[in-house]
Amino acid sequence: MAEIETFYDVMRRQGITRRSFMKYCALTASALGLGPAFVPKIANAMETKPRTPVIWVHGLECTCCSESFIRSAHPLAKDVVLSMISLDYDDTLMAAAGHAAEAAMKDTIEKYKGNYILAVEGNPPLNEDGMFCISGGKPFVEKLKYAAKDAKAIISWGACASYGCVQAAKPNPTQATPVHKVITDKPIIKVPGCPPIAEVMTGVITYMLTFDRLPELDRQGRPAMFYGQRIHDKCYRRPHFDAGQFVEEWDDEGARKGYCLYKMGCKGPTTYNACSTVRWNDGVSFPIQSGHGCIGCSEDGFWDQGTFYDRVTDLNQFGVKKNADQIGLAAAGVVGGGIALHAAVSALKSAQSKAQKSPSKTNEEA
Amino acid sequence: MNFEATQRPDPGVPLTGDATEADLATVTRNTSVYVYEAPVRLWHWINAAAILVLCVTGYLIGSPLPSVDMGEATHQFLFGYIRFAHFAAAMIMTVGFFGRIYWAFVGNSHSRQLFRLPIWNRRWWSEVVDEAKWYAFLKKRPKKYVGHNPLAQIAMFFFMTLGMSFMILTGFAIYAEAEGYGSLLDQVFGPLRDLVGGSHVMHQLHHLGMWAIVVFVMIHIYAAIREDIMSRQSMVSTIISGTRTFKDDDPT
Numbered sequence: 001m002a003e004i005e006t007f008y009d010v011m012r013r014q015g016i017t018r019r020s021f022m023k024y025c026a027l028t029a030s031a032l033g034l035g036p037a038f039v040p041k042i043a044n045a046m047e048t049k050p051r052t053p054v055i056w057v058h059g060l061e062c063t064c065c066s067e068s069f070i071r072s073a074h075p076l077a078k079d080v081v082l083s084m085i086s087l088d089y090d091d092t093l094m095a096a097a098g099h100a101a102e103a104a105m106k107d108t109i110e111k112y113k114g115n116y117i118l119a120v121e122g123n124p125p126l127n128e129d130g131m132f133c134i135s136g137g138k139p140f141v142e143k144l145k146y147a148a149k150d151a152k153a154i155i156s157w158g159a160c161a162s163y164g165c166v167q168a169a170k171p172n173p174t175q176a177t178p179v180h181k182v183i184t185d186k187p188i189i190k191v192p193g194c195p196p197i198a199e200v201m202t203g204v205i206t207y208m209l210t211f212d213r214l215p216e217l218d219r220q221g222r223p224a225m226f227y228g229q230r231i232h233d234k235c236y237r238r239p240h241f242d243a244g245q246f247v248e249e250w251d252d253e254g255a256r257k258g259y260c261l262y263k264m265g266c267k268g269p270t271t272y273n274a275c276s277t278v279r280w281n282d283g284v285s286f287p288i289q290s291g292h293g294c295i296g297c298s299e300d301g302f303w304d305q306g307t308f309y310d311r312v313t314d315l316n317q318f319g320v321k322k323n324a325d326q327i328g329l330a331a332a333g334v335v336g337g338g339i340a341l342h343a344a345v346s347a348l349k350s351a352q353s354k355a356q357k358s359p360s361k362t363n364e365e366a
Numbered sequence: 367m368n369f370e371a372t373q374r375p376d377p378g379v380p381l382t383g384d385a386t387e388a389d390l391a392t393v394t395r396n397t398s399v400y401v402y403e404a405p406v407r408l409w410h411w412i413n414a415a416a417i418l419v420l421c422v423t424g425y426l427i428g429s430p431l432p433s434v435d436m437g438e439a440t441h442q443f444l445f446g447y448i449r450f451a452h453f454a455a456a457m458i459m460t461v462g463f464f465g466r467i468y469w470a471f472v473g474n475s476h477s478r479q480l481f482r483l484p485i486w487n488r489r490w491w492s493e494v495v496d497e498a499k500w501y502a503f504l505k506k507r508p509k510k511y512v513g514h515n516p517l518a519q520i521a522m523f524f525f526m527t528l529g530m531s532f533m534i535l536t537g538f539a540i541y542a543e544a545e546g547y548g549s550l551l552d553q554v555f556g557p558l559r560d561l562v563g564g565s566h567v568m569h570q571l572h573h574l575g576m577w578a579i580v581v582f583v584m585i586h587i588y589a590a591i592r593e594d595i596m597s598r599q600s601m602v603s604t605i606i607s608g609t610r611t612f613k614d615d616d617p618t
Contacts, residue, residue: 328577
């Protein structure tokens with residue numbers, strides 16, 4: 001790996017001054033939520049470590065992860081791609097095409113066996129031997145297994161690779177399958193979202209380069225520093241939630257005043273992501289700030305959890321097109337009706353038996 | 367039977383109130399058993415109050431009241447109070463439930479009925495059928511039970527013992543979310559969310575559980591009042607005084 005330049009070398013070669021380099025390290029440290037003490041550590045890592053080769057493959061997906069990635073502001077995607085990693089293969093972004101591109105992938109895998117990171121955008125469909133997604137003349141699932149075999153770690157970009165996303169929504173005709181269910185013998189880091197936040201994507205990569213290890217993952221395998229809290233926990237509209245001030249209609253006074261979107265079906269309270277802190281497009285905004293509820297795109301199976309616009313949603317996982325309130329009210333109605341009927345029959349029966357008993361009462365008692 | 371000859375009250379003692387001689391004869395035949403000890407009764411009523419609060423506030427959390435605009439959000443905490451009431455009642459219910467489990471170990475034998483179904487007992491099953499017949503108007507009079515009748519016991523076991531356990535587990539799995547990743551509650555209950563498919567699914571299941579409890583409460587109150595009137599033993603007063611009184615001395 002000696003022939004690969006260090007990050008610092010590459011940056012200096014691009015005309016970046018040491019002063020700018022240190023600024024960049026400080027920005028990255030704060031983007032990762034690390035203290036100032038980590039700035040020299042990051043700088044040191046950048047100066048001494050060779051760039052990590054990355055292979056980025058695309059399965060069934062919409063490229064929104066790539067679109068998001070290239071908009072990262074801290075660090076700039078250009079810095080990540082040109083300075084931090086050695087993006088040796090990415091069929092969407094790379095200049096080479098066709099056989100040359102496939103050769104680049106083969107070269108990287110052979111040259112850096114066990115040392116490269118495999119980034120997966122999208123997922124492989126397994127039905128019909130994977131024929132629903134052909135990449136480089138082969139089913140994508142084969143390419144994925146081939147690239148994963150010698151990888152150091154795998155990053156599952158987005159909801160597709162992490163959970164399956166829309167192509168895995170019921171009834172999932174192509175049997176689109178998230179990466180961790182196909183590759184089971186490698187450390188996998190899930191970065192869900194549709195797409196994931198740009199700074200989260202580059203932040204994860206920066207962390208892995210700086211500390212030479214995976215960030216702390218939660219139970220589902222997501223970086224805890226970005227997915228440890230719900231949108232709701234850090235939402236700037238939270239005071240309206242606690243106050244009981246809700247948007248009732250899209251064009252009502254509450255909507256104009258920026259009230260809580262809970263009643264419009266906002267999934268913020270059940271969605272783990274960093275949108276309400278990191279936000280999007282260099283921190284400009286995020287869905288709730290723009291007046292629309294969170295749709296929960298970074299949660300497992302979010303397409304199969306009913307409408308985006310209700311809090312109490314249809315329970316599709318049981319195959320019924322009814323929500324808990326409809327089922328509960330129906331059950332309570334049936335039981336209530338049954339009770340009324342039963343009470344009426346009970347009263348009739350008891351009146352009847354009394355009427356029968358009364359003439360012979362004296363005889364019975366004697 | 368001729369009770370009059372031997373058990374007739376002393377003619378020298380005047381009858382009290384409006385009691386007739388026939389009344390007194392009946393009174394001498396009535397029996398009572400102490401069934402529900404004080405902690406069981408206390409738990410019952412605390413639990414009932416907690417469930418009432420939990421159902422009302424729980425429904426309102428799923429479908430909030432129309433927006434209130436008394437002032438700035440800073441000066442208003444309406445939804446927060448509704449959620450607080452829900453959490454507070456849930457904590458009381460949970461602690462009560464543990465207390466009730468404790469009492470099953472140290473209390474009388476009736477205090478254990480809630481937690482186990484004697485499914486290997488042939489007679490119990492025949493009494494399940496018997497009780498079902500009584501509710502289906504196929505029997506003229508029900509059997510007498512000191513504790514719960516078998517149908518009631520089944521309902522209690524599934525809706526209360528299992529149902530409340532389900533609500534406590536799902537409830538804490540949701541409550542743990544606010545505590546944050548890595549907190550003790552999250553470490554204990556968080557995996558349940560992954561098990562059912564995420565936070566949102568967990569909320570829906572918890573909501574569905576509420577309706578199961580509502581259905582139980584309806585049946586429970588109806589059956590208690592009906593049995594109090596129509597069966598041969600006391601019901602409503604028993605959970606207040608703890609004493610089950612029987613309306614006749616026929617043992618079968």
